[in-house]
Every structure is written in structure tokens, then in C-alpha cells.
Amino acid sequence: MSIIKTEQLTKVYGKGATAVTALNGLNIEIQPGEFVAVMGPSGCGKSTLLHLVGGLDKPSNGRVLLDGQDIFRLNDDELTQLRRRQIGLVFQFFNLIPVLEAAENVALPLILDGVKQNDARQKAEAWLARIGLSDRLTHRPDQLSGGQQQRVAIARALVAEPSLILADEPTGNLDSRSADDIALLLRQISEEWNRTVLMVTHDPRIAAHANRIIFLKDGTVVDETRLSSNGHQEEMMVRQKLEVAR
Amino acid sequence: MTFQAKLALRYMQGRKLRTTLTLIAVMFGVMIVFGFNGILPAMEQALQTNLSAAVEKVDLTITSESRGAFDASAVTLVRETPGVALASPSLVRPLLVPTAQAVTAADGTAITSFILRGVQPEQLAELNPVSLADGRLLTDADDHSVLISNNLAQQTGLGVGDTLVLPASTGLLTLEIVGITVGQPPMGSEELIAPLAAAQTVFNLPGQINTIEAKFAPGSDAQTVQQAVLARLGSGYKAGGNEAGSEFATAMETGRLVLSLFGIIAAAMGGFIIFITFRTVVIERRRDIGMLRAIGASRQTILGMILTESLVLGILGTALGLLLGALLAYGLLVGMQPIMENMMHARIGGPSFAPWMFVLAIGMGLGITLLAGLAPALAATRVQPLDALRPSLAEVERRAAGRSAIAGIIIVALAFLTLIAGNVGLAALGIVLFMIGLALIGPALIYPIARLFGRLLSLIFAREGQIAQGNLTRQPGRAAITASAITIGLALLVAMGGLITSLIGGMDGWIAKTLGSDYLFMPQSLVLGGGNIGAGPQLVEQVKTTPGVSQVATLRQTTAKIDGSDLQIVGIDPVTYPQVSGLIFAAGDEAAVYQDMANGRSIVVNGIFAAQSGVKTGDTLSLQTPEGVQAYQVAGIGGDFMNYKIATGYISQANLAQDFHETADLLIMVNQQPGADAAQVDGALRALSRDYPAFSFYSLAEWKTEIGKSLAVFNAMYVLLIVLAIPSLIALINTLAINVLERTREIGTLRAVGATRRQIRRMITAESLLLAATGTVFGLLAGLWLGYILVGAMNLVGLVFPFSYSYAGLLLAIAVGLGFGVIGALIPARQAAQLDIVRALAYE
Numbered sequence A: 001m002s003i004i005k006t007e008q009l010t011k012v013y014g015k016g017a018t019a020v021t022a023l024n025g026l027n028i029e030i031q032p033g034e035f036v037a038v039m040g041p042s043g044c045g046k047s048t049l050l051h052l053v054g055g056l057d058k059p060s061n062g063r064v065l066l067d068g069q070d071i072f073r074l075n076d077d078e079l080t081q082l083r084r085r086q087i088g089l090v091f092q093f094f095n096l097i098p099v100l101e102a103a104e105n106v107a108l109p110l111i112l113d114g115v116k117q118n119d120a121r122q123k124a125e126a127w128l129a130r131i132g133l134s135d136r137l138t139h140r141p142d143q144l145s146g147g148q149q150q151r152v153a154i155a156r157a158l159v160a161e162p163s164l165i166l167a168d169e170p171t172g173n174l175d176s177r178s179a180d181d182i183a184l185l186l187r188q189i190s191e192e193w194n195r196t197v198l199m200v201t202h203d204p205r206i207a208a209h210a211n212r213i214i215f216l217k218d219g220t221v222v223d224e225t226r227l228s229s230n231g232h233q234e235e236m237m238v239r240q241k242l243e244v245a246r
Numbered sequence B: 001m002t003f004q005a006k007l008a009l010r011y012m013q014g015r016k017l018r019t020t021l022t023l024i025a026v027m028f029g030v031m032i033v034f035g036f037n038g039i040l041p042a043m044e045q046a047l048q049t050n051l052s053a054a055v056e057k058v059d060l061t062i063t064s065e066s067r068g069a070f071d072a073s074a075v076t077l078v079r080e081t082p083g084v085a086l087a088s089p090s091l092v093r094p095l096l097v098p099t100a101q102a103v104t105a106a107d108g109t110a111i112t113s114f115i116l117r118g119v120q121p122e123q124l125a126e127l128n129p130v131s132l133a134d135g136r137l138l139t140d141a142d143d144h145s146v147l148i149s150n151n152l153a154q155q156t157g158l159g160v161g162d163t164l165v166l167p168a169s170t171g172l173l174t175l176e177i178v179g180i181t182v183g184q185p186p187m188g189s190e191e192l193i194a195p196l197a198a199a200q201t202v203f204n205l206p207g208q209i210n211t212i213e214a215k216f217a218p219g220s221d222a223q224t225v226q227q228a229v230l231a232r233l234g235s236g237y238k239a240g241g242n243e244a245g246s247e248f249a250t251a252m253e254t255g256r257l258v259l260s261l262f263g264i265i266a267a268a269m270g271g272f273i274i275f276i277t278f279r280t281v282v283i284e285r286r287r288d289i290g291m292l293r294a295i296g297a298s299r300q301t302i303l304g305m306i307l308t309e310s311l312v313l314g315i316l317g318t319a320l321g322l323l324l325g326a327l328l329a330y331g332l333l334v335g336m337q338p339i340m341e342n343m344m345h346a347r348i349g350g351p352s353f354a355p356w357m358f359v360l361a362i363g364m365g366l367g368i369t370l371l372a373g374l375a376p377a378l379a380a381t382r383v384q385p386l387d388a389l390r391p392s393l394a395e396v397e398r399r400a401a402g403r404s405a406i407a408g409i410i411i412v413a414l415a416f417l418t419l420i421a422g423n424v425g426l427a428a429l430g431i432v433l434f435m436i437g438l439a440l441i442g443p444a445l446i447y448p449i450a451r452l453f454g455r456l457l458s459l460i461f462a463r464e465g466q467i468a469q470g471n472l473t474r475q476p477g478r479a480a481i482t483a484s485a486i487t488i489g490l491a492l493l494v495a496m497g498g499l500i501t502s503l504i505g506g507m508d509g510w511i512a513k514t515l516g517s518d519y520l521f522m523p524q525s526l527v528l529g530g531g532n533i534g535a536g537p538q539l540v541e542q543v544k545t546t547p548g549v550s551q552v553a554t555l556r557q558t559t560a561k562i563d564g565s566d567l568q569i570v571g572i573d574p575v576t577y578p579q580v581s582g583l584i585f586a587a588g589d590e591a592a593v594y595q596d597m598a599n600g601r602s603i604v605v606n607g608i609f610a611a612q613s614g615v616k617t618g619d620t621l622s623l624q625t626p627e628g629v630q631a632y633q634v635a636g637i638g639g640d641f642m643n644y645k646i647a648t649g650y651i652s653q654a655n656l657a658q659d660f661h662e663t664a665d666l667l668i669m670v671n672q673q674p675g676a677d678a679a680q681v682d683g684a685l686r687a688l689s690r691d692y693p694a695f696s697f698y699s700l701a702e703w704k705t706e707i708g709k710s711l712a713v714f715n716a717m718y719v720l721l722i723v724l725a726i727p728s729l730i731a732l733i734n735t736l737a738i739n740v741l742e743r744t745r746e747i748g749t750l751r752a753v754g755a756t757r758r759q760i761r762r763m764i765t766a767e768s769l770l771l772a773a774t775g776t777v778f779g780l781l782a783g784l785w786l787g788y789i790l791v792g793a794m795n796l797v798g799l800v801f802p803f804s805y806s807y808a809g810l811l812l813a814i815a816v817g818l819g820f821g822v823i824g825a826l827i828p829a830r831q832a833a834q835l836d837i838v839r840a841l842a843y844e
């Protein structure tokens, strides 16, 4: 069974003359363990899609099924718990809590879930070590570089061991080396730890790390590509497809 | 430590300025409530010259429920009650003697304040044994003898065989000191023990007593006997001494009312500041909260986080507030000592803090913090995960503003209804409702007002004014919070100022009308409610025949019983009194009322009595008089300055003489003939007054300065006002500072694209001024209205005076409002201008 399935997903912002249709009857399906990139021109509805799949916003029409379950049938508490246990979120702006240290930020989802402080801390430190930040455990966000902050955010998304990672332009603020690191990390997440990753990006180099790329335009899927392995050729192909979609 | 507590603490550490300011706000509220309540007992104690000292030996003390005097025949009733072995009457009252009769202590100070205890000698020995240091006890044969304490003897050198001269209705009463007693004198005053008849002469209360002490037969059940005694006496009596210092208690109640009003307002203010702070906290953290929600924090977690923070602040602030409150109380008492000594002839002790005050202060500190934190905390739970990703919510805010404005208008209307309802408790509730309503209406009005003032402001700050105006209208909710901090603060200041001005103005009006004669003879020791030393008819005769005097009016006084409690009765001459002076009427036609009084048993009752008993014009009052029960028709409601605080009825002097056998003049008001030589009249009357030491003589000018001194006490209330003004300043700085903090990144961007430090500073200042102007306009309007409510509430309890305010006060309020805006902007504006651009851009 697919882990994500959207059925006729539609989102309209505003009313009347100023109404904007961000998603227009979107149907996509993603299998467990897949690493899927979503691409498309600015304003085509990428973030909206991620928000709806993450249960952060409600659709105007259509359904989102996670593991076959219609998430908008859940009440707020159930949805919150789902986000806490099943979904890891990474945003373009890092959204760490400014007054908490790196390790504390990473431990947040566990602590919110009632895990003991010490256990949570240990897990958080382990994840920070895995992403190469074991020497920055007690730094506050404003004492970290942009790339480091983003890696902390990814560690936080992973710490509760969710089956699904949603990342909205996780590399949008980073230089190309850090961006590559993040992309590799996300790929590792799906390949080695068998998590599903749904990532929005503008960067063909980053998208090339994915197994599959979905191209959106005006709120609908206009193209889809499966990638076998990453490499220069694939990146070139992605660039071409982007031009066509535009 | 729980996760919520940790986050709360981290936020508090991370925002030191804001945390400090909030803490100060909580602290201030607690400090004022705790401190003021702490000084009240000391003040009361100072005023309540402890009348029934050394009563341990008796089984029962009976006093009048009205704390006044009653007929000595009641002793017989007590004595006849089975189980009572002994019953002894006494008349115990404070006595202030004129300086001429003062006893001089060795250190040169004049002792003018005594407690005169009139007793029946033979019973004193049995009931209240007095130990002697020297001389002998009183005997039944004594009539002009007195016992003084060895404390007084040591201070003054007086001894057995010396004499003591006291003022009395008949002139002076000379008493021989026959014994010196051992023991601690009651607080503040020296005790003189004299035969009952002598005390009755001094106080002009023939046949009257105010205390009965009884001893029960051995083996009788105290509870049963006490009940039997009270049953036999009928209504109007109570078991227990006159601890509540008789007449002063009434005056104290007024003072207590005013102080509690301050307490309530201070508490409301503290609560409001805390509320504002937490609202800003929630707005400031919108993104953080949204993010927490996005990664799976439940609504309860968010609620817990904000409430934990308010709880921590509440606990810290309360603890500090208690400490500072105690300090404040000590400071105030030390500062007030000279005034009290001067005016009340009383010494003040230290502050005392009863357990209930701790409960009140702590309950208030924690309760209000939690309560004030609750609404914002609930608002925080409504923050959506997406709010972490989207910055502005102006659109939503404006719609919500419209809705809450409607709610606000309804609440303000309700507040207005509470005033009409005519109940003081409701009116007080109305004040709170009014403030809440105002806070709700605020956001909807910010937009138009910001535009209006913005135009003015852009004349001064050409470019920055525009930006500032934009900033405000973009986030009306946040702007409204800041403006309402000023509004509420200023409204309270204007309202209290209005109340005080009205009170003083009202008193001035009352004095001018009811005591505005050219000259006054006033008893030195004027004690409200009866028991004063009046003058016989000779004094008035002599005054009348003094060359240059045109009209003379007098006030006489006694006490009547109505439904078992005391009513002070003042006798006036319906013809001369309105010529020289006059009552101020709340109901009834002046001329007709005086006519009615001249014609028969008509009575004018004052506001306090009317308020307490619900009596209206046309009602009939059955007064118990020495001539039996007499029916008096209420001709009007009105009063004079002297008696406005205590339940009083005014009847004609003819009726007073007929029904009450009272003819002594207590207060003599004199007008001089037009064209008479003022110096000559003044001199002649002044010379005359020397023969009547129980009276002080005042010319109108002297009297006004004298009264000015006592009204100066009210000026102290202006000091309280300033104390109350500080919290609004804190609230203002707080909100402005948070305002700037929240926009750190935005300001960084502005700096990055080329705004100079100066421009940033001017922008923030312009913004503050805009907010201050808005807040000031509302504050003035709301304050005037609130003042009107307060005066109305005072009127409801019988303190009738018209509402007035001074233009100077309003101008001052405007200056304060705008000044606060500028001062409140200084710190944040500096902070904003000094922001490090790089850090600001990295600020999360």
C-alpha cells in the first residue's frame, strides 16, 4: 500500500475575485521508502501540497491518505500526535526554538511525546553525531551557521523515527556544498533507514538525488520522472524537463 | 523539571528586559495591596484610642451598637438579670482639651489628649480594681476628684493634691487629684478616672453612659447570662467593648472605602499589565508556538508552557511584592507620623500584617497573574502550525477586531448599567467591566485614529512618520495592546484625579455654604455623634450684643434613638441659620423645608442616613426622645459639612429644647454688619472667646487655613496617584520594548537597505508618539467617565458631592500621556537603533 495518496486534492485560497487555486485536483501516490522530489515554478503549489500532506492546513476539496488513513478525518489531537510520531518536518527557514540549545531542539519531539529527559537527550545527541554535529550540542541556534541549523532541523525531524519526512526547500538557504550534504543525508535516510522522503526543491542538482521527481504547474502534475542512480546525465535531464514545464 | 518549566525559564532568561518589566508589574500590584492593607490596622489603632483598657476582670461588657451613649437606667436592667452579680455603669470618651488647659510635660510638650473614664467609685473597687502608687481611690462622696496614671504624674510632675482643669459645658471644671494609679495607659492617651457625674458634666451627657461592665454570680453559665442580659436590654446593645473607637470609626470607614478603592484599582492595574504582557508574549512567539505545534506539541502543552511562565513570574513577583509592600508600609507610617500626631493627637504603631493579608496579596499576585495569563495562553493554543511559516496575520486580526469591538461595546454598556443600578458593589464591578470593554474596543479604533494622528505626525517626521503609521495599521492588535496600556493607565489617573478634585471641590463647596460665616466659635474638641461641651445661653447673648455683629446662628446637638440605634440630632434655628449659613439639599425645596421646620416636627436627614436607611422625603420617623417617642416628618434630604460623614437629622432648636431638653450651643456662626470695622468686631469677639476656653474662635480666613490643613490629607492621595502612574509607565515600556524585539529582523532589513540609526530611532519614536496620542485620547475620555462613576459610587454611600475636574489636570494628563510615550520609546528606540545589522538578520 502506498504511504501517501492524494485524491483530487484541491486548495483554493481566498474568495471571489481574489481567489487563488493553489492545488487543482492533484493525484499523486508515493510508496514507502521512496525519495520523491517536487519541482515546479514559484507559486505552483509545492508548499501547499506539503502543508496538506503534513496536516498543517485543510484542503478545500479532496483527500490525503497516509497509510490508507484519511488524515482530515482525525481531530486536532490525533493529527498532532500523527505529526509527532509519523512525520518529520523540515522547513526552508530553520524554525528552531531560539532559546533552546541544539540538542534540546532535537529532543523536542521526543519530550513532547513524553519520553524521559535523559533518554530523549541521548537519542538527540546520537542523531546530531550521525549528521556530524557532535561538537555543537550545547550551541544555541544563533551560534550555528545556516547549514548547521538546517542539519539540526533535520536531526529533529528524524529523532522520533517517523516513517515520513517532509522537507520544504531544505537547501534553499545553503551553499552548494552544504546543500549536497543535506541532499545526501536525505537520500541516506530513504535508502539506509527506509524512510519515505517528500522534498520540495528548485535545485536540479539536489533533485537529482531523488528516486522520482514530480513536476507541478498551476496546481496539477505536468510530468514525472524516475531516476535510477544519481549522476550528471540525470541532472541534465531534469534541467531539460524543467524548461519544458515552464 | 518539566519540559514546560524549562522552556518557560529559557524564554525568561532569553528576554531579560521583558521578564524584568513583567516582574516589576506583578511586584507593584502586590506591593500596593499588601502595603496599604498593612498600614490600615496601625492607622485604625491610632485613631481608636483604646477605650476599654483593663477589662479582664469583668465577665461582660455592654455597649451600644451605635457606639454612642445611652441612658444610665440600662444598668438596672442588667443588674436585675438573674445570674448577674454586679453591674457598673461608666462613661468613657476621648477628651481633647484646649491648649489653655493642656498639661505641660517636663520636656515642654503640651498633653491635650486624654481618655476620661467616668465611673461609680464603689463599683470600680469591686469590678476593676485599680492599684495605687500614691493617694487613695475615689469614694462615693467624691464629686470633683480624679485619679491620674503615674506615667502622667512622672511626665508632668503633678501629684496628689494638685488640680486638673477640664473644659465643660458650664465653663471649666476643676478636679482635685486624689490618687495616682499604676499600670500601662491605653495607647496614645492618658487615662483620667473621675466620678461618673463629673464625666457627664464634662461631656454634657447628664444621665448618660456608654459602657456597662458586669460580673456574673459564681456558678452561672456565662453564655446563658450574657444572652439573658442582651434579651432584657432589647435591640441596640451589644456584648463587647467600644474597641472600635466610637465616633472615629465612622470617619475611618470612609477612609477605608477610599483606600480599598485604591487597592482594587491597583490590583486591576497589575492584572491588566500582566494581561498585556502575556498577550504580547504570545504575539511575539507566534512563530515559535506554531513551530512547536507543527512538530507535534499539543494545545495543552502550549497552554501549560504559557501558564508555567506566568506562574513563575507570579511567584517571584509576589514574593518581591510582599517584601517591598512591607517596606512601603514602614515608610508610609514613618512619613505619616507627624501628620497623625498633629491632626489626631495619636501615635502610630508599626504596620501589622494579618494572615488574611498574606492570603489576599498572594492570592492576588498568583491569581491575577494566572488569570491574566490564561486568556493569552488560550489564544496561544489557537495558534496554527502554519503560523510558523507565514509571518503576517493582519487580515485575520482586523476581522477579529471588529468582533471583539462589538463585544466590548456590549460590556461597556453593561458597565454603564451597573452605575444606574445604584449599588456600590455593582458599580465597582462596572469599573472592571469598563476596562475590559475598553481593551476590546481598542483594536477596531486604532486604524482610523492612527491615520488621523499619522497625518499630523508626518508633518514633524516627514518620512519616518509614514512608515510608523504603516507599522501600526498593519498590526492593529499589537498596536491596540500598547495603546490600551496607556489608555488604562491614564484613565485611572484621570479618574482618581477627578475623584480627588471633586472631593476637595465638593468639600470646599460644603464649607463655603454651611460654614461660611464671617466668624466661628467652634468647640476645641468637636466630637461627632454627641458628647461635646456646649456653651450656655450667655455666650450667644454676649456675641449678639457685640457692636458690629448682624446675625448669629448656632448649631446644637444631641442623640436620638431610632429603631434602637443612634441618630445624631442637630438643632438649627430655621430663621437665622439660612441667613448666616445653610444646609445643602439633595432633595426638598429649601425655603419650604425651613418653613416646615419652624412650623412643627419636621426633620432633614443627611445623605448617609438616607442611604443607610432608605428614608425618603415625606416619610415619618419615630424618634425616641426624653419626652417619649415623637413622630418627625422628613422634610428634605441634606446636610452640612461638619456632619456629612455621620448619620444626622436636623430639626428646629425649638423642637430640640422641647423634646430633647437640649439648649447648649455647640457651634456659633457670626456675620458682621455691612460696613462694620472688621478689626474691631474681630477683636471684640476674640476677647470674648477667651472666657470660654472650650471654644476656638476663627475668622473666616483663619478657618479656611485651618480647614485647608485637614484637606491637605487629601493631597496625599495625589501622591498615591503618582504611585499608580508608575505601573502604566512600566506597561508602556514593556509593550514598546517587545514591539521592537519582535521586529528585530525587520529593523535589521531596514538598516541593511540604508536606513540610518537616526531614522530608525525617529521611526520608533514616531510610532510611540502615535500610540501615546491614541492612548491619551481614549484615556482622557475613559478617565472622565470613570471618575464620574467613582463619584457616583461615593454618592451612593451618602458622600454627596458633585463631579468636577480641573482643566489644568486634564492638560497635565495629556502631557503625562504624551510624555510617557516619549519616555517609553527611549529605551526601545535606542535598542533598535543600536541593533547590529548582521545579528538582527540572523535573529529568529
Ligand SMILES: Nc1ncnc2c1ncn2[C@@H]1O[C@H](COP(=O)(O)OP(=O)(O)OP(=O)(O)O)[C@@H](O)[C@H]1O
Residues within 6 Å of the ligand: A013, A014, A020, A021, A022, A041, A042, A043, A044, A045, A046, A047, A048, A049
Ligand atoms: N495563505 C495564502 N493566502 C492566499 N494565497 C496563498 C496563500 N498561500 C499561498 N497562496 C497562493 O497559492 C499559490 C501556491 O502557493 P505555494 O506557497 O504553494 O507556492 P510554491 O509552489 O511553494 O512557491 P515557491 O516556490 O515560491 O515557494 C501561490 O499563488 C500563492 O500566492
Ligand SMILES: [Mg+2]
Residues within 6 Å of the ligand: A046, A047, A048, A168
Ligand atoms: Mg514554497
